[in-house]
């Protein structure tokens with residue numbers, strides 16, 4: 739039985755890769771970890787703790803991630819939960835406030851507010867007309883900071899060890 743769930747909501751794959759890196763770090767701290775697209779998670783009952791990450795679009799989380807938080811709020815409130823989002827493109831990677839609905843759900847669940855990681859928008863990975871257009875402009879690039887992601891994953895792993 740898997741101990742820890744790392745779920746992600748993505749459109750263009752960047753958040754999935756962050757989730758996989760977080761899972762790898764937690765796994766190396768001797769936890770069993772399952773990584774799933776949040777849309778494929780049927781229940782959280784069997785997991786001891788949950789990490790959820792969503793891509794940001796138009797300052798919103800992906801709807802399937804918000805639905806997951808809402809639907810499982812009661813069960814999640816009984817477990818350690820960590821949240822992150824991936825979005826900011828460019829040099830200003832300062833923390834992006836989560837949408838109000840997500841902030842409220844985080845509070846209800848008893849989780850810290852989401853960590854912010856830079857996003858990725860490149861011509862070869864962009865999906866959709868607007869994204870492809872934007873990927874030709876000044877916001878194009880991969881702004882994911884793998885050191886920051888690893889540091890955060892270490893923080894999660896340490897708290898999981900402490901909660902054993």
Ligand SMILES: Cc1cc2nc3c(=O)[nH]c(=O)nc-3n(C[C@H](O)[C@H](O)[C@H](O)COP(=O)(O)O)c2cc1C
Pocket residue numbers: 747748749750751752753754793794795796797798824825826827834856857858859868869872
């Ligand atoms: C149309 C569009 C809207 C976006 N809106 C936001 C936004 O409001 N805030 C933000 O931080 N990033 C925004 N981004 C950047 C994406 O969140 C970033 O590219 C992210 O890494 C994509 O994640 P994904 O590959 O997992 O879908 C936007 C990107 C596109 C293409």
